[in-house]
Amino acid sequence: MSDSYYLGIDVGTGSARASLVSATGKVVASSTVDTKTWRDPDDHRIFEQSTDNIWASICECVKTCLAQSGIAPEAVKGVGFDATCSLAVCDADGAPVQVTRGAGLGEHGERNIVLWADHRAEREAEVINKSGSVVLEYVGGTMSVRFIPLSSSRNGDPQNPLAQNAHAPPPSSRAANSSTSPDFLTYRATGDTARSCCSLTCKCSYVPHKAGWQDEFFEKVGLGEMVKEGYRAIGAGRVAGAGHGGGGGESAVLSPVLTAGQPVGRGLSKKAGEEFGGLREGTPVGSGVIDAYAGWLGTVAARCVGEEEKEPSLDESRHRLAAVAGTSTCHLVQSPEGVFVPGVWGPYKDPVFRGWWMNEGGQSSTGQLIDFMLTTHPAYAELQSRAKAQGTNIFAVLTSLLESLRVSADVATLTELTLDLHLYPDLHGNRSPIADPRMRGALTGLTLDSSINDLARKYLATLQAIALQTRHIVDTLNEAGHEVREVYVSGGQATNRGLIQLLADACGVPVVLPVDYGGAVVRGAAVLGRFAAEVARAQKEGDGGMGEREQDEMLWRIMVEMTPPGTRVSPAASAKEKKLLEAKYKIFRESIEIQKRWRDEMEEAAK
Known part of the structure; x- marks a missing residue:
């Protein structure tokens, strides 16, 4: 070949x-x-x-x-x-149908995709999460606001809680597919309408090992029209009793459901x-x-540099967590049997390998969080200016600044620069393992300092927060029955060696790049x-x-x-830094409980 x-x-x-x-x-x-x-x-x-x-x-x-x-x-x-x-919305011929609210909703229009980051369906998510349906068991107990059923259809029944979904195209619209x-x-x-088992199972409440579509769920949450139409609205029609999705409503259209x-x-x-x-x-x-x-x-099939002769087996994939890190970060781990993990999506059957299951954790904002913390700081312009003058990038400048601060403070580790500075990172809600879109960010330890040194410390606190939240996800996976031994990182954040070392040190496992x-x-x-x-x-x-x-x-x-072979980065924290990271992790976990308690107190006071 x-x-x-x-x-x-x-x-x-x-x-x-x-x-x-x-x-x-x-x-x-x-x-x-x-x-x-x-x-x-x-x-x-x-x-x-x-x-x-x-x-x-x-x-x-x-x-x-x-x-x-x-x-x-x-x-x-x-x-x-x-x-x-x-979610892409089209008419029967594949022409785009507008999802933008207003007079043009449901008519032909360029803006026809509800992007994954869209949170318009928060109210609908609350309704669905009270349904008690079996589908919730396969999304960690709580359906995310980002899942497709939340905005894909409505049936027009005024007595149903999702019927008046102002975000979905009305029944009379051009939306057909x-x-x-x-x-x-x-x-x-x-030109073929076959559907991906990965997409349907992971985001559309399709349960392959339970006959596919769950009629009871869709009817209960106000999407009964989907059942009547054989689920044509989300692309996978069915014939009663036929293969995936057999049973229930009939349809003249049958779109096969294919694995990866x-x-x-x-x-x-x-x-x-x-x-x-x-x-x-x-x-x-x-x-x-x-x-x-x-x-x-x-990523997960990679050998490591210097170990090319060791060919990994499919069975080893169960111990390899993939962290796909960009604007947000997804954490994926495969298993031969379904593992139910509270607050973590899945277990999903057959999303990639037939006969295997996958759990999917995630952080709503990581790369986006780093950008936000930097660009909103008063010293960001100075940071850019220094990078330009030095002929390098802003992250190299920040790394150099942090090392200078460490030397000036006469401390052994960078972590000691943030003893009193703690960031909780859920500025865009929590995806895993709390599964709460209402969680928000918090920063403790502010001073009257707006210098570039303050920016460097807050940048470090941001990296620490991302690493500690990754540990929270890994710990939750392992407590439920997984055994993560290595983390395989890809995406833009893989170039940030400071973050990668923090991930290895905080999680206590090697990271493969x-x-x-x-x-x-x-x-x-x-x-x-x-x-x-x-x-x-x-x-x-x-x-x-x-x-x-x-x-x-x-x-x-x-x-x-x-x-190709990847590079292994092993945990390298000293005993002192391990102790400091452990203390920060404890504070990180306490921040979650404090925020929930404060939110409850304020909601009670507002009644």
Whole structure:
């Protein structure tokens, strides 16, 4: 397969990216194009995007990759997609339907994606979380405000608590087909309406091992119209008693539910092939996954530098936590059996490997939190000026400043610079393991200091808070039955060695960094493209009857072959620093209880 290449396409929060990757994992070309996001100036909860804008950005990226690499289009043997798990709303022909509130809601319009970060459905989340449905057992007991059922439909019943959802298109609108972003992309690429088990299970209340869709849940929370229409509104229609989702309402439409990377339809459509710069019609397209899961695919099979001869097994994946760190951070760990973890999403059945389960923790704001703490400080302009004068970046300046402060204070560790400074990081609500969107940030230890040295200390406190919250998630996973032995970090935060060392020290386990820290997610998408190509070839050659185990082994082999060795960063805290971090962790946990108590007291006083 030396002349075979695989196209990975990743749609993140603010950009689309494409990479051409060889069968050995070498990235031969990559391109990124920014995408549009609309915010409501009167409502900080609103985040919207456009499928037309995203698709145009993808096409530009793919054409650039082909031009940069000089690779003939016919050498691209498979295509894989990942995207944020956002809600895309279209009409029956795939044309965008506006989700922006106001007179245009439900009509044709560019702004047709409710982005994952959107929190407009807080009230609806409260209603659903009181339903007592079995689906709540598979999201850590509490459904996040970001889950798809919260804003995907309403049935118009004035007696039902979700019927008057002002955020969802009205029943009379043009909206006929809602889907997660990964499924929209495979639909746009192939014309096939197959849906991803990853998307449906992780964000749409689909429970594969319990016959799929749970009619009782959707009827109870006011989405009974979905049941009547065979769940056509969110893309996966069904026939009574047929496979996934069998039982309950009937529908003339049946959209298959595919696990990660399984071939979608007949492959790339002629139109999509042309839009991608001449890719061959019929090129296999793998069923897509949520972007964090692509990051898991692109990292956890890695060997470590110096240990290349040790080939990891699929069984070892259960001890490897992937931390996909960007604007926010997702924490993913796989297990052969379902592990129920309070406040952590899952366990999800079959999101990547058939027969395996996944738990998904997360921090609502990490990279975004660092940016906020820096850019809102009075000394930020001075920090930028120093970086420019020194010909470096702001993080290098901050690292140097902190070391100078440590020497001046005559202390052994940086942690001693923040003995009285403690940040609780949930400025955008808590995703895991508290699962409370109303949690807010807190900063203790303020002084009348607005200097650049104060900025450096607050930057350090921010990194500490992110590391301590990661430990909170890891501790909760392990207490429930997981056994995390290593953390595999990808995304922009992997370049921050101060944060990485803090993660290792706070969690007490090694952290593994990929060679291509920023390309792990799109590499995972390319893995899906290769898997689709190999499965399609096997089916064409008459070996289409592979069982779950054979397909699992094939996918894991591809992951190992396409993931370069990573660098291991081991815990290195001295005894004193361990003691200090332990004390900070205790304060971190106490901050949660204090905030909850204060909130209850204020709500009681406001009655």
